[in-house]
Amino acid sequence: MQQSMPRILFISGSDANWLWLSDAVGDRFMLVRESGTFSEITKRVGLVSPSMAVVDYSPQVGLDASLIVKELRELAPDLPVVAMGSKDSTEDVVNALRSGVKDFLSLDSSAGEVTKILTGVVEKAPQPTNERKGYALVILGGRQGVGSTTLAVNLAVQLAKQNKDSTLLLDFGLPLGDGLVHLPAEDKQGAMDFVECVRNLKRFDATLAKTAFRRHNQTGVAILSLPRNLADLRDISASDALKFLNLIKSFFENIVIDLCGFSNIEFVASLLRSADATMVLTPQSVPGIVTAAEMIKSLNDKGIATQTFDLVVTPCHKDVALDAESIAKKLNIETVHVLPDRRAQLINAVNGGQVLSAIDTKDPYSKAVTQLLDKVNANRKHHENASGLASTFKKWFKK
Template sequence: MEKGRQREIAPNDSNRFVFCSSNGAHLRWLAHALSEWHVIQQELAATALLTSRVAECRPRLILLDFSGNCGDSTANCTADMIALAQMMKSKLPDVPVVAVGTMDYPEGAVAALRAGVHHFIDMTAPVVEAHDVIYKLVSAVSSPTVSVEGALITFVGARAGVGTTTLAVHLADILQQEKSVQHKDYQIGLLDLGLPACDGQLYLNVTGNFNFSDTVRNRHRLDRTLIQTALATSHSGIKVISLPRSLTEIADISSADVRSLLSQLRLYFDVLIMDLGGFSDMAFVESMVSASDQTLLVTDQSPGSLVSLSTMLKECEKHGGDASRLQLIVNRYDIRYGMSAQQIAERFSLPLAAVMPECTLRLMSSANQGKLLHEIAKHDPYVRAVHDLAEKLLNPHSEKQTSKLSSWVPSFLKP
């Protein structure tokens, strides 16, 4: 531990930060990153005693070591930090609490956010990022630097099993992989809210502990650091937020909560794709439709799907839905099945956004290889149809298109 950091600081020093950890290397990193502030170390002790010591320091900000190694031994101290964070919130509710950790131990970031910290500092990132996070926090700058909202595109399945999630995942991955060099920082997000839960994660070969329920409950702490550290990320860079395995965790989440989350997420993503395939709560679906820039209803040509689509449209109307906001996608299309895609669209008075050709065999074959179809057959008719859909949805001349995408979409989307 640095002896200089144990010095007494005048009571009127408004830049006093307290770092709860016995790890000297972490203190040195933090002191360097936050050099314009006074960082005092508090050695680990019993939670009640440590809380009392921190309170006596009258800190402007509290930093907790969620690295998984807070001391000189290899003992994991995450559980102690969670207890300390909760007690700090109770005893010092007006003092911001920030977690310090490392992406080598991502469980620490998830534990910290669930414990209710305000921000997370990653010690494997450049020190300037830590400085910026703290500067914004202590300067009471809560609004993100991004001022333009990204596009929100929602997919709703007429019924479970019509291929909604498969389509949403392919669209998200194509957009993320084929963003132009000039816009290398563009970020695609997938709200994997379809049923069965977590199928989007499965197709993208990602796993994550920070789920949709966690994101909603921590929306007031949402910032770029949380997004980069807590959310699951695909190999192409898509940030994925999935439903929890147990749907009882979302039982008390309201549509208003979700709409609030969407408004915040759109500040950090250029395109958000929300998959509601198989979702049967039509009041919730309608609320999400009204919050979206574009909504795609996905069906196939089977009688069951068409009956379900009719029922869904009637339910949406019952909940005050605006049918003019909806577009139709006919998936797994084969003219030999009967009704043409155009006939289906006319039957339900919906504009036809796309016709996705039947390719169940090829999609299943690629999935069994742990790949998306465009990764192994980029000129497949289904892949070309996804590219065409992407260009149509993100057309810069669309009336509802945001300026954030106005210079991005055109030619590079074509395979």
């Protein structure tokens, strides 16, 4: 597979320093410059997916470089950050190294020295391991009632069939706790909600992972819901929420996250940055499509590359003039799927305390979910086979 050129996000307001770094790295890297607020830097990280960030510590640039480095480390813990400035300024060097950068580029360095430093930083970056790493799939819906929770639950149940006791449903959609209605699980001693789990981040281990989540007995799906008082979400930071999501990937092979109707776009964006795949649901009606478009625009404004999402049109009717492909084009999403209208069958299953995919694998809805899951598994296999960051750089620098 052909590798794309490594990208560096250069954070600086200096034209001279931009030209210097561009000349130094030549055609080894693709440089992308950002000089705005951290909110704008965040957007750029999401859009560019840089392999490394270089932050300009030069006093004349006027950036609070140490604060930017701190926030970058919280936003993207695995992103290597290098400082740039003058080695004649002891204060710049000390401040940079104290903030946790990987190395320091001096403005009087030669092009060869710059390339050597950047290469060295990448080669020292954490290598991919064979440790268990879960796959996080987000289900998004712009408004309540589009079938997001129904799809999330059916996907989770089918995933659990493949690997029982290793599938987690993050029940973050609205209405609150709807996932628990579809997959009823009794309260048990030690069970936590999402905020409680994040508060216990530092002591969260395999033992706690077995006791902190409710489980649906028939399928083995673990369920974690939001607190009953959504105001409690203000007590945790987006970075801690992101750390928790990354942590639980060590304990579950499959994580399905239902975010339908969730109004805190900052929280949604933070979870999407750590997710491996995202599906957006919309009906064929204009109001539903408009809501989905507004949500996608909000995510784009937060730096999320929504073009890579999968669109799911549900329920899809052949006799409706606005077909799935037209909707995907309007939303600027390339991959589109459809789910059939099986409302009566889905309601009957829920009313009986069952999940349609679990009790009738031949139902058209169950078959459509299986096809979606086949796509997810194919993408996952591709994702797992992809080369790590360091090996990618090594291929480039050995050319």
